[in-house]
Amino acid sequence: MKKICAVYFSGYGHTARQAGAVIEGLASVADVDASGIVIDAEGQVRDEAWVQLAAADAIVFGCPTYMGNVPWQFKRFADASSKAWFARHWRDKFAAGFTNSGSMNGDKHSTLNYLFTLSMQHAMLWVGSDLMPANTLAAQRDDVNYLGAFAGAMAQSPVDAPLENAPGPGDLLTARLFGERVARIASRLTPA
Numbered sequence: 001m002k003k004i005c006a007v008y009f010s011g012y013g014h015t016a017r018q019a020g021a022v023i024e025g026l027a028s029v030a031d032v033d034a035s036g037i038v039i040d041a042e043g044q045v046r047d048e049a050w051v052q053l054a055a056a057d058a059i060v061f062g063c064p065t066y067m068g069n070v071p072w073q074f075k076r077f078a079d080a081s082s083k084a085w086f087a088r089h090w091r092d093k094f095a096a097g098f099t100n101s102g103s104m105n106g107d108k109h110s111t112l113n114y115l116f117t118l119s120m121q122h123a124m125l126w127v128g129s130d131l132m133p134a135n136t137l138a139a140q141r142d143d144v145n146y147l148g149a150f151a152g153a154m155a156q157s158p159v160d161a162p163l164e165n166a167p168g169p170g171d172l173l174t175a176r177l178f179g180e181r182v183a184r185i186a187s188r189l190t191p192a
Contacts, residue, residue: 008060025178
């Protein structure tokens with residue numbers, strides 16, 4: 001049984017919906033125990049979450065994109081992970097990332113780059129998306145990977161959208177399929 005954790009911060013609930021879809025995708029793969037760890041409004045996780053992360057085979061990082069990067073709450077969590085870094089608790093685990101913002105672009109790639117860099121600091125193995133982009137003239141906003149992300153999963157939630165409407169169905173399906181890919185890779189491969 002592979003253990004995979006999605007550790008995430010969500011400021012307004014939209015990224016939590018995306019995280020739920022990622023976790024659903026993780027859990028859809030046989031022999032995967034998927035769980036979510038919430039970073040709270042003060043940028044902290046429960047003490048037992050550090051033990052859970054150390055025992056995981058893969059960690060999926062997630063947060064909204066604020067002002068072109070991770071919010072301070074996620075950064076506080078990342079800085080606190082230096083204890084895990086020093087002990088090499090996350091070395092050779094699989095890693096992946098997802099983000100959400102109010103704008104269609106919103107510089108979300110900067111956030112994914114930060115999540116990737118965090119995983120590289122921890123000597124983790126990054127898993128990107130294998131979803132083809134919806135980039136034809138016939139493409140619709142609710143198509144899978146409409147935002148065309150390969151480094152991780154991206155979603156867009158209008159800032160005034162109620163939680164039940166955002167992210168939209170295409171972005172949630174993208175997140176679910178992304179979670180499924182991470183779980184398939186983690187369950188199939190074993191790092192050295």
